[in-house]
Amino acid sequence: MTTPIIEVQNLKKSYKKRKTKEWITAVNDISFTVNKGEILGLLGPNGAGKTTTIKMICGLVRPDSGSVSISGIDNQQKRLQAQEHISAVLEGNRNLYWRLTVRENMEYFAGNRGKSRKEVASRIDELLQQFRLKDKENEMVNRLSRGMQQKLAIAVAMLAGSDVILLDEPTLGLDIETGYEVRELLREIVRNEQKTIIITSHDMDVIQDLCERTVIINNGKVVTNDRVENLLKLFEVRAYAIKLEGHLSEEQHQLLLEKFPLLEYKPDTVHSILEVDLTQSQDIYELFDILKLEQIPVDTIDRKTINFEQVFLKIVNGRDKVAVSQRA
Structure with missing residues (x-):
């Protein structure tokens, strides 16, 4: 105690x-x-x-x-x-x-x-x-x-x-x-x-x-x-990096930004990488529904490594509604 x-x-x-x-x-x-x-x-x-x-x-x-x-x-x-x-x-x-x-x-x-x-x-x-x-x-x-x-x-x-x-x-x-x-x-x-x-x-x-x-x-x-x-742990389980074998369409990109405003999109010559924080675990289904619109193959899905500086910034900038806790 x-x-x-x-x-x-x-x-x-x-x-x-x-x-x-x-x-x-x-x-x-x-x-x-x-x-x-x-x-x-x-x-x-x-x-x-x-x-x-x-x-x-x-x-x-x-x-x-x-x-x-x-x-x-x-x-x-x-x-x-x-x-x-x-x-x-x-x-x-x-x-x-x-x-x-x-x-x-x-x-x-x-x-x-x-x-x-x-x-x-x-x-x-x-x-x-x-x-x-x-x-x-x-x-x-x-x-x-x-x-x-x-x-x-x-x-x-x-x-x-x-x-x-x-x-x-x-x-x-x-x-x-x-x-x-x-x-x-x-x-x-x-x-x-x-x-x-x-x-x-x-x-x-x-x-x-x-x-x-x-x-x-x-x-x-x-x-x-x-x-x-x-x-x-709270933030790590909801932070993902998704590697795509192709590029998003303009419509997909806009739909994703509307649903996930903190999404980062990094296209290169062949592949592209999405980095996204999910507010709720079930949001991943909506993410994949948008990706299915153009049938872009998914190469890998990884949880992002997160440090406490990122956690702190998310909390003080009001980017996370679940993280506010009082578990002393």
């Missing part, structure tokens, strides 16, 4: 535009949970309400209505107590002081949490080893590579000892090797430290690789809350 460590209930938040004084609803009745020990992807296009939701979870913005509880503690009624259970690593190197060394940064931020140097000395040594930063402990942060800065920011969050770590774009700007190193470190944190991680990212490869479940926000609402593997 899964145990929620964060519970977001019916969050709403509106802002007034400075120039027009118009009220904009950024978050409109959002609810979801984050389970203890999982890696959750919290996603959404720009302007979807994701950032406002994150700020309310972190206690940086007060909701107009609704609630956030962290480890059973209400984030509004007992804000400081609730925030002891969550650490955030924000995108853009805003988590570190550049004119302090690696070790000094860790000591400083531990001090902000009320911990003395002596109290955290051994834990700092452990984290420096774990994050492969020991040989850089006396280096100024502004001289570190982007990858080392990001690893240090995560290590600082770990030093806080919080149950939940929220990572905003954890691999942004990293080279491929360092990006994979950060991914493996995050797996270790969950596996060995029993932490819960929330990741926001525009890198869908990271989400597909790391996250068990994803919550996708669009237009201020949760549009999908499901396991990544379920979403991939």
Whole structure:
């Protein structure tokens, strides 16, 4: 049985535009949970309400209505107590002081949490080893590579000892090797430290690789809350590539576009390929009825390989009515 460590209930938040004084609803009745020990992807296009939701979870913005509880503690009624259970690593190197060394940064931020140097000395040594930063402990942060800065920011969050770590774009700007190193470190944190991680990212490869479940926000609402593997399977079984031994007539092409507006048609000198997403499984019969009009032989039918970036784009662009699910 899964145990929620964060519970977001019916969050709403509106802002007034400075120039027009118009009220904009950024978050409109959002609810979801984050389970203890999982890696959750919290996603959404720009302007979807994701950032406002994150700020309310972190206690940086007060909701107009609704609630956030962290480890059973209400984030509004007992804000400081609730925030002891969550650490955030924000995108853009805003988590570190550049004119302090690696070790000094860790000591400083531990001090902000009320911990003395002596109290955290051994834990700092452990984290420096774990994050492969020991040989850089006396280096100024502004001289570190982007990858080392990001690893240090995560290590600082770990030093806080919080149950939940929220990572905003954890691999942004990293080279491929360092990006994979950060991914493996995050797996270790969950596996060995029993932490819960929330990741926001525009890198869908990271989400597909790391996250068990994803919550996708669009237009201020949760549009999908499901396991990544379920979403991939859902789209994969309805995405087909069909190779034809010939070309479609103009009438066939038009009929197919009317029924399947996202259809892609790729003719070459002899063959042609149709790539189509079926909203319902029985739609394939209508597809073949149209192909039969000119008796074009079908060479092969294959399910298309789909990745999570394609899934995400289909969901946020409203291209799929079935994918909207709430199977937390």
